[in-house]
Every structure is written in C-alpha cells, then in structure tokens.
Amino acid sequence: MIAFEVNGRPQSVDVSPDTPLLWVLRDTLNMTGTKYGCGIAACGCCTVHVNGEAVRSCVAPVSSVAGKKVTTIEGLSPDRSHPLQQAWIAEQAPQCGYCQSGQIMTAAAFLKKTPKPSPAQVDSAMSNNICRCGTAQRIRAAIIRAANMMPANGGAA
C-alpha cells in the first residue's frame, strides 16, 4: 500500500509502485480531471501539484509521492473560485478543453512563485504545455488577468 494525500484527503492504494501517479488518479481513484496526453512529459495535460510543485504525473511513479500532498484540478478550489478559473472563463480560454486542467495547474504553480509575471515570463512558464486548439493567446491573457486579481503576496491556493 502506498499512502499519500490528494486534495487534502488521505488515500492509500494497492498498485505496483511503478504505476504513474496519472493512472492511479484516473483509474484507481476515478479522478478523471487530470488528463493523459503523451505519457512522456511532453505535453503537460497531466500536470498536478506535489507538495506545491508542478509535476507531470504521467512520468511520476506513485511511489515517488508516498507521504506527499497531491493537488489536482479537482482540488484547486471547491467552487471554481480560484482566480485562474475565473480568468479562464472571463477570457473564454478553453475550446475542446482537454489540455486545460494541465494548463491551469501549470499556471497555478507558476503564479505562486511569480505572482506578478511579465508576458514573457508567462510565455516561458507555459511553453511546454501543448494545446492543439490553439488557445495560448487566451491562456496568456487569462494568467495576466488572474495575476491582477490576486493579492500581491501570491494569495490564493
């Protein structure tokens, strides 16, 4: 059994320790908000936070999160109140929506470290997330908008 915390709740799973966290979340815990896109950490769809750091869950063995705190898109806020979620809606960022969980989780970890980013900093932080619908321009605007909504010390989540 491997024990860790997901969105504030303790979980323990009986799976092979090499199982990527992604599949534990999706198949074992039925938390499907975190998406599979490439399996090689090349697209960012599967991004979650482990102890506050953005992690590509498709290549993170579940054994590596034992005893740690995992936050997924479902745990970012209880009611879509996170500034990024509000900004995502205001900018009408998603199209198909599939990559957006990973985009938002990548952005959330980034904003914690860089609460008032320049557009160039946003670009560099987000450039390893792929969106085939081409929503990067709106995502960039949403991140800047969210940063402006947040208190200067980094604020929420």
Add this chain to the structure above:
Amino acid sequence: MIAHLPEWPSRRSVLKTTAAAAAVLMIPVAVRAQDEKTAAGAGKKDVSPFLSWVRIDSAGKVTLLSSRSEMGQGISSALPMVLAEELGVDWKDIQVEQAPTNEKLFGSQGTGGSGSVTASWMPMRQAGAAARQMFIQAAAQKWGVNPADCTVKSAAVWNGGRSINYGELVEAASQLPVPDFSKVALKKPSDFEIIGTVVQRKDIPAKTDGSAQFGIDVRVPGMKYAMVERPAVFGAKVKSFDATAAKAIHGVVDVFEIPSVADVHSCGGVAVVADSTWIAMKARKALKIDWDLGPRASESSESLRKQFRRLVDTPQKVVLNQGDADSVISAAPQAKKVEADYELPFQAHACMEPMNCTVVFRGNGAEAWAPAQGPEWVQGVVAQIGGLKPEQVKVNITLMGGGFGRRYHADFAIEAAQIAKKLAGTPVQLIWSREDDMMHDFYRPASYHRVSGALDDEGKILAWKHRSTSTPIAEWWDPKAPPESSEMGCTLQMPYSMKNYKLEFAPADSGVPRAWWRSVEASFIGFVMESYMDELAHQAGADPLEFRMRHLDAARKVPNALKASDGIPLDCARMRGVLQLAADKAGWGKKLPAGEGLGIACHYSFNSYAANVAHVAVKDGKVRVVRIVSAVDIGTPVAPEGIRAQVESAVVYGLTAALKSQITIENGRSVETNFNKFACLRMDETPRMEVHIVPSELPPTGIGEPGLPPVAPAVMNAVFAATGKRIRRLPVMANDLKA
C-alpha cells in the same frame, strides 16, 4: 457522468405524442434539401427530414436535442442562440442534450465539414418561429385577442401589460397543428437581439475544474481497460504472437488477436485487457509478436518524393482545360514566365485526447461511449461486430478532446467493439496511447505541385497551369470516385480572372492511411495557389495585394468548373472584401525594419472567405511570426466570439503545420510517434492574433476550417518579403533560410 437520456419515441409516435401529451410541446427541426446538401455526411441514403428536436415542457423548460457534437467549436452555444432568437427565450435557459443516435429520427448526425451552423441556421430559426407562433396563438385564444396584437419576450407571450409564460401555454399550444415551416414569419436581421452578440460559452466552466467528461473519462462499473498492439508498418499483419509474459502480469484479464476490418481501415493487432490502463500498457510491452510486414515495408517519404517528382515531370490526366495554357506558356518570353514546385508532407491530427471508446455488450444489445464526430458510424460498427441491428446499440457521444476530422472515423470504435464482444457482459474502455494515435492516424495527404504560368505586358495573368500529385483521400474512402475528386479544392473555383487555365492530376501510389484533416485539401491547395500568386505578383513587379485585386473582378461569381451545381459560387467581391479588411487592419504597406516582412493570402473554402496578413521577423534562419491579422466573411456572424476563437485556433493549427510538424515515413511507418518529435507551436511562438469579421446578413457558412488555408501562404509570402527567399516546401526548415 454521462447524462442518460430518456427513451425517445420513434418518429411516427413522436408526432402522435406531440398531439396527445398535454405537458410537452415537441417541434422537429426540419432539414431542407439544400441545407442537407451542404451538411457533413450528405448524400447518404435514408436521410431524415429532421435535424434535431426542440422540447418544451409545462415548466417552461426548453431542451434542444442536438444531433451535432461539441468538440470545442462552441456548437452547444451557437445552436441554442439561433433557436432562442426566434423562440423568444434566453439562450442560456435552453438545455442542450446530445441527441441519441438514430438515423431515422435525426438523419446524418456527423459533425464536420464546418457545417453545423450552416445546416442548422434556417431549420433552427423555423422551429423557433413555429413554436413562437403556436404559443402566440394559444395565448390569443385564451385572451380572445388578435394574435397580431401579441408579442413574445422572456419565454412569455405578451398582450399590452399582461403576459402568460410558455410553460402555462404548453398544454394548449401542443393541441395546435405545427405550422408550415416554409410560411412561418422569421425575424428581420435588424431585429436580432441574440444572434451576433458576444456571449460566454456554456461548456467552458466545466472545462476549468476537471468536471468536463471526455470519452477517456467514462467510468462504467466493472469496466476493464484495453490497449492494442498494432503493426507499426502500414498494411502489416500479425503472423503469430506469444502472450505468456504478458499474461503473467498481475491484473491482466485477457490477451487475444483482433483482425483488421477493411471498410473502416482498422489495422488489427493484439489486444490486451487489464484492470488498469497502466497494466494494459505494461503487458502490451511484454508481448512477443511476429509480424508479416506486407508489401509497404520499404515505403519512405523520400521514395514518395521521387515518385511525386517523376509524376509532375510528365503530362498527367487533364482535369480542367480552359483556353490553351500549354501553348501560351511555351510561347511567352522567359522574363514573363514563372514556374515553381510546392511540396507538403503528411500531417497528423494529434488531438490532445487520444482515440478511445468504451463498449459493453449486454443481453441482446450494446452500449457505447464515444468521443466521435460520426455517431451513426460508431453505432453501425458496434452493431456489425455484435451481429445486432443499429437500433440495438445505444451510442453516447461524449465531449471530444479535439476532433479536426480524425474523430469522424470508426476504427477506434470497431476495435473497442471487437474487444468488448470477446468479453461480453464486461464494459471495456479501449485507450490508444499517444504513440498509437500518431502512428495510426489517417493523415492529411502528402502532395507535390508544379505550377507554371505567364504574364502579359500589362502585368496580368495570361496562363496558369497546375499539375499536382498526392496520396488521394478518395482512394481510401471513396474508391469508385476518380482519385482527384478529393484533391482539387478551390482550384476548381479559381477566383482570379485569366483566359488560359489548366489543371492536371496524378494519384501517387502509397500505403499511408489518409483522410480529412482540418480544412482537408484546402490546407495544401490554399498554400499552392496563394504562394504562386505571390510569385506572379513579384514577377510582375506589383504589390501582392494590388496584384490580387487586379485579378478579382467584383462582378464575378465563380461556380465549380466541373460541376456548376456543386457548392456555392465563389463571390469575388467578398474575396476582395476580406483581403481589404485584413490589409487595412494590418497596416499593409507600412515600412518595417530589415529582416521583417508582411505577407498576404486569401482562400475560399467551406463556402467561407478568409484572408490573413502575416508579419514575420527572420533572424539566424529562424522565422518568428509576430502577428497575424485575419479577416473572414462567413455570412451572418452568429457568435462572434466563437468565430474569433475558431479562427485563432485555425491560425495556430496552420502555423504548427507550416513551421513545425510533419509526419515522415521511413521503413513503411511513421518516424514521429509522440510530441517530442511532432512539434507543436508553443506559447512563446504564438503570434499576436486579431480576427475581424465582415458584417453580413447572408446565411452563415462554416468557420471551423476556413481560417487555416491562408495561414501558411501568408507567412511564407511574408518570409519572402523579409528575406527574398521563397519557401515552397513545408514545414520550413532552419536550413531553408540560412544564407
């Protein structure tokens, strides 16, 4: 979870129910013959006269049972906006439900060809107007007033200061005959209150918190997970396999071979069923398979390129011959001639959600959950595998993590059905890995084009000859049609005036699977036509915008040259309109620093007009696209913000294909297997994009695809303006621009 629909009555009994059930008013959304012709999947037999249904209950709740699918294009908002406009309700109060798959009740339910709004525009308005008329009539009877003295607003009928809600009127209205749709009074465009407004899409909030359900998110109790090891080489087959090691892995349920199925071009392979996706992935790696590589194992992009060049070196089948381009070109002085070869590779769709499908066979039926653009095809293949009638298969269409044409196909559904059939009673989710998805796509065809032409002394086009070859889509999906039928696109509606014009085509022999990729053949035809137009402008010493305008006669409408009744004639005035709008907004003609340039291109596809001005900066052999200004004319803009999003999306998809991605074939298989090699445009490479929409009251045409074709040529024309170098082979490589 997926919303489960109530059982829907048959078409005949629906009409009865409409009359009998007091509590529900049901209005069919009728398809007119001319709409169905432009709708995706047209030409199929047994097309229902109905597209969707509107249901209004005694609580006043309006439900639109939509036969079209949401794949991020915003259709779940645009269609209710059109309905609400005529019905007189708030569009946000209209509940959109995915229609059950029933070809008899709904006709073709395919979503594609940029056709959903186009096909639904008039029927949806007529349905809304018919219901409005019935509510007014019911209220007028109740009040004993003239229906002409009644109006509707906020889901109620009004007469002076009094009003009755639709919900209260449903019982009386449902007793009335449904009016003749062709005679119902529609609102004047100047009275539109919803159509053309900027709205917040309804599907977006659920896409910010992980609650949106895609096909891969379907969870059915007792479900197992499956993967299939397919032959890497196109056309290869399983000779034999050893599953001992795979079966020894804890959590593996079963391993067995599934055959290929020719009519959906599924390639067959060895299926692994397990307790989780990860176990299925691991067990698949443990399989030992001996492949019969088949006849295509030596094909490569280079061998195909040699074949392409050989084909364009000699005369090919004449598809169109107006005037005498051959003689005019050979007689023209060298200084007035231009000849150029253009080349475009295979492209993968690379939807972010890999192909997947969940199927269970139970009792004498089956249920499928599919992120699919073609629900009735899914239904058909599940029935085919199960030996069932289509009506015994319930298909639930989920949200799609990208479609772009890939999800029209039924290969992933038939594989899921093959596996679930073997495990009858157990729900099975088939998941494709990214590698599966990229190595077993139906790719955008590779193509090669030789264009030659001549100018007269006034700098006008005297002759234009386009000889092309490709791996035709028709050979795979419509083999009875001539191979060029899928490959010519807008070359058959040449917008530029000229007297001598010739088209030749030759199919190239290839085993690489191919089909419809976003904007289909327009994605390469647009590049060739607009790149060549730029080369002619340069040869004529003319400004590229002015040169295009010179050849666009505002009075001309261009029908399809082979079959005038095919599609809508291209209106050259509207093409001029988008060119001018894009040019004005982009500051066409402005001075730029050295190494920067502006390029322009336009294209007509899916009955829509699009133009782009690209601003690029080239440094150290690398192209940076600074800004793309787009202008589109798609008739009435129903949801302008959705239109802008679709054009931005097409621009990025087009830029990826122009600058970064391609599928290369070696040893009969795709070299690119994942996003590490199939590179996509990144945020730091994404230009500033602006989309401008030409105001119009014409019926709306498509926008999912038309923004794409003029992307690559605008960018490469800008590269020429910046560097004097022509990029004729996509994607552009760093070496192409090194000195």
